[in-house]
Amino acid sequence: MHSLLTRIIAFATLLGLSTQSFAQGSGLDETISRIFEPIANPIVxxxxxxxxxxxxxxPLIVGWLVICGLVATLFFKFIQFRGFKHAIDLVRGRYSKPGDAGEVSHFQALTTALSGTVGLxxxxxxxxxxxxxxxxxxxWMILAGLLGMASKFTECILGQKYRNELPDGKVSGGPMYYLERGLREERNLGGLGKFFAIVFAICCIGGALGGGNMFQANQAYSQIVNVTGGAESFWVGKGWLFGLLMAVVVGSVIIGGIKSIGRVTEKLIPTMAGIYFIAGxxxxxxxxxxxxxxxxxxxxxxxxxxGVVGGVLGALIQGFRRAAFSNEAGIGSAAIAHSAARTSEPVSEGFVALLEPFIDTVVICxxxxxxxxxxxxxxxxxxxVELTSAAYATVLPWFPIVLAVAVVLFALSTMFAWSYYGLKSWTYLVGEGKSKENAYNFVFCLFIIIGASxxxxxxxxxxxxxxxxxxxxNIIGIYLLLPVVKREVNKYWAKIESGEIERVK
Amino acid sequence: MRNPLLLILIAMLLLTGCDNMRPEPVESNLTNLSVEALILRLDNALQRLEYQQGEVGANLGRVGMRMELRTVQSSLEQLGYFNGPRLGILDDKTVDAIDRYLENRTSLLQESLSQ
Structure with a gap:
């Protein structure tokens, strides 16, 4: 406990010093933007x-995601509709056996993944x-959510099938593993698989720093400014300070592993989602x-x-794009969380995963x-978030304050989940080790400050x-490994039909 | 019930025929900006979009850039140059509104400063 406290204080001091060095000039938020934007623009x-x-x-990348959802839907003959009831049964634990390998239950894996998807x-x-x-x-967002169910089904089965089970009972899985092992074992494309796995891991670290971090911090800060006086708020121009505070909170939590994330999110998600859903x-x-x-x-x-020329396509792009950002289908991130689920049947995790885009996009969005x-x-x-806040305030004038609390909690829980995804990719690239993990955690927290600024x-x-x-x-890997998933799904259905997999409740 | 897709299509058609119940716009701080503030917003947004002679240099496939264009449309609307939907799409109507604004920008600024 003492060493943990010392570590957190040292971490906060280090972060504080790094932002202090910027803080000498006026408009620190502007300075951070000026430095970061020219670096980010070419990548974007x-x-x-x-x-x-x-x-x-x-943007061609949007088409890439749409086509993946469409292909997976057709390839598995509308599995998102055919397997929906079975997915509900699995989440309710009707097929769970206590002795199955993995770290967390189906329900915990679902909530961990949802903490990364239900949020800002x-x-x-x-x-x-x-x-x-x-x-x-x-x-178009709803349609993307429905198509995304099939993409997520596929990637989470692969995540489970090719996960690494360590002797201490911990598991590591996700696209890095199925791209490397899957392509080597199934397609004899070991070199290419390794290359894709490394590219994915690098991109996943970027994704953790961007969508799983900067966007969250940015919108949480925006809502805090909104409810504390808008343009007159104390927080105006102090995004870096808000980011620093959030970074300290996140930094103190992400030292734990998947079990702690599972525990935190399991407690936070129902409350946060419940408040937001009921108010809506x-x-x-x-x-x-x-x-x-x-x-x-x-x-x-x-x-x-x-009635605008290009309006239909413009709406479609935004719908598909924000749906993909929200439910992360085809992105590969959820496969990391779902690979930790306690099950001996990879396909069962695919069924659980397909519920996420439905809950996230079709219902909440x-x-x-x-x-x-x-x-x-x-x-x-x-x-x-200002638009959503204003919309909720039309009926519930006090809701922006509640939303500010919810948004901060959503942002934190998403950051916890994404820090885990990023960490798994980081350790895949550089290997396990406390100092390596701490280096990643420090950079992760630094990006919270950048995002808020x-x-x-x-x-x-x-x-x-x-x-x-x-x-x-990730999607290249999905296409190449679709036949493997089909084989697994067919075997799974056969086991259900023969009674080899039976309902325990 | 035997064909849910057909039911959804029928429901969609019925719903698009609903009476116009468009709600009143919500007031926001951004709708009460001064002319100078609007001109400043427009100038910044047009600069980021790299607008020149009816074309933008920025990649409008980026959400951030479409948001900038929406800011342009919104500001032009408040200045009375634009009345189309603010979707961040560079159509002829938007180009025309921007060009008319740029023609009058100096006089608009002088007028508001003299008041």
């Missing part, structure tokens, strides 16, 4: 290489989607007469694009979008690019 422009289609710049993406990301994609972006339902209930109109706007916007549309907040030029636009671009870059090697 490469990942979001766009081609003009129907009057809109279409649902609150602030949806607001960004509808503010620049119009109400119609919601329709109250607002929808208070405006129940407008729900039909709101859905009409969603469908109309999806197919007419508000749609609810947020509905609240924004029916509240009238969409007609302002607000965006991000910058404005939303550059942060969301960097976060998206880092996160979506992970999809490039």
């Amino acid at each position: 422009n490469v990942i979001f290489y766009s081609v003009p289609i129907a009057g809109v710049q279409f 993406g649902n609150i602030a990301g949806v607001a960004v989607a509808v503010s620049i994609g119009g109400a119609g972006a919601t329709f 339902m109250v607002i929808i209930g208070a405006n129940i007469d407008m729900v039909g109109w709101a859905f009409g706007e969603i469908f109309r916007g999806a197919f007419t694009g508000e 749609t609810m947020t979008a509905l609240v924004i549309i029916i509240s009238g907040a969409l007609l302002t030029d607000l965006t991000g 910058m404005s939303l636009g550059p942060v969301i671009d960097f976060s998206d690019s880092m996160l979506f870059a992970m999809a490039i090697p």
Whole structure:
């Protein structure tokens, strides 16, 4: 306990010193933005290489994610619908045996993965989607959520199948492992697999620092400014200070492993999600007469694009993009968390995983979008968490304060989960070791300060690019290993039908 | 019930026929900016977009850049040059509004400073 405390104090001092050195000049937030943006811009422009289609710049990476969802859906004959009930049964523990290998239960793995997916993406990301994609972006977001169920099913089965079980009972899994081992064992492409695994691990560290960190810190800070006086707030221009405080909190938690993350998130998620969900339902209930109109706007916007040339494609891009950011299907991150689940059947974890895009995108993102549309907040030029906050405040004027607390908690839980994903990638590249892990943790915490200091636009671009870059090697691996997954799924169904896998409850 | 897809399609058609129940816009600090503040926002956003003669140099495939363009549209709307949906898409209407604004920018600034 004493050594832990000493470590945290040393860590906070180190972080404090590193920001102090910047703090000599005025406008530290601006200084950080000025330094970081020119470094990030070339990376962002490469990942979001766009081609003009129907009057809109279409980023090819978005098409890459859409096609993966579509291919997985067709290849597994709409598994997201056929296997939905079975997935619910698995989460309820009806097929769980106490002796199965792994660190956490199906339910814990689901909550760990959800802590990385249900968060600011649902609150602030949806607001960004509808503010620049119009109400119609919601329709494409839902469709992306449904397609994403099949992608996630596939990648999580692979994560389980090719995970590393260590002698101490710990497990390490994820795209790094299935790209390397899977391609070597199944396709005799060991060299290529290793290369993709390294690329993925590098991208995953970037994803952890971007979407799993900077975006979270940025939007949590934005909401704190919003509820503490807006332009008059003490916090204006002090993003670095807010980031420093968050970095100290995160730094003190991420020293633990998956078990502690599982425990923290298991406690936080139901409360946070519950508050947010109930408030959303109250607002929808208070405006129940407008729900039909709101859905009409969603469908109309999806197919007419508000009458703007390129509007349909613009809405589609934003819908798919924010859905991917929120549910992370095809990105590969969830495969890391799900690989730790206690099960001897990789396919069963795939079924559990396919529930995530449904809960995350089809249910929670749609609810947020509905609240924004029916509240009238969409007609302002607000965006991000400020837009969602304004929308909720139309019915519950006190809610922005509750939302600020929820947003900070969501941001923290997402950071915990993503720090784990990033750490797993880091140790894959450099090997296990306390000092190596601490070096990663320090950099992770430093990026919290950077994220909180910058404005939303550059942060969301960097976060998206880092996160979506992970999809490039991951989806290539998925395509090459689809037959393996199919074989596993067929074997699994055969075991269910023969009674070899039986319901225990 | 035997064909849920058909049911969804019918529901979609019915819903798009709903009466116009568009709510009143919510007031935000950004809707009460002074002309100078709006001009400053526009100048910054146009600079980031690298706008020149009806084209932008920035990659509009990036969310951040579409948000900048939306800021431009919103500011132009408040100045009375634009009345289309603010979707961050560079269509003819937006280009026309930007060009008209740039033509009048100096006089607009002088006018607001003299008041």
